[in-house]
Amino acid sequence: MATRIKQGDAYSLPVDIRLNDEPINIAEVAEVEFVFGDGLRKLYPGDVPYSTADAVFYLPLTQDETFAFPANSSITLDIRVKFNGGNVIGIQRMIGVGVADATSEVTL
Numbered sequence: 001m002a003t004r005i006k007q008g009d010a011y012s013l014p015v016d017i018r019l020n021d022e023p024i025n026i027a028e029v030a031e032v033e034f035v036f037g038d039g040l041r042k043l044y045p046g047d048v049p050y051s052t053a054d055a056v057f058y059l060p061l062t063q064d065e066t067f068a069f070p071a072n073s074s075i076t077l078d079i080r081v082k083f084n085g086g087n088v089i090g091i092q093r094m095i096g097v098g099v100a101d102a103t104s105e106v107t108l
Contacts, residue, residue, distance in 0.1 A: 004100065005100070013059040033079065074098045
């Protein structure tokens with residue numbers, strides 16, 4: 001997934017998690033951890049909703065959170081999935097998210 005956001009953006013970033021090229025079976029998932037860079041951490045269930053219609057997690061980002069991302073660079077999104085049986089599997093390929101600088105740093 002090639003993703004680019006701008007500092008100050010506020011929306012839900014769609015994240016598709018696949019195992020063996022198939023969408024993850026949400027019925028087998030106990031928890032999913034999403035970590036941006038060195039610290040912004042969000043969890044499913046709780047912070048991050050899942051759409052069964054799209055088979056996608058919608059990772060919400062606020063303006064304050066995206067303003068904190070480094071301008072004109074990229075950050076990584078690391079994902080780990082804990083299954084109902086207790087196994088934890090990290091997604092092998094971290095997702096790179098490009099971050100564009102914002103001229104205004106005022107929260108709307």
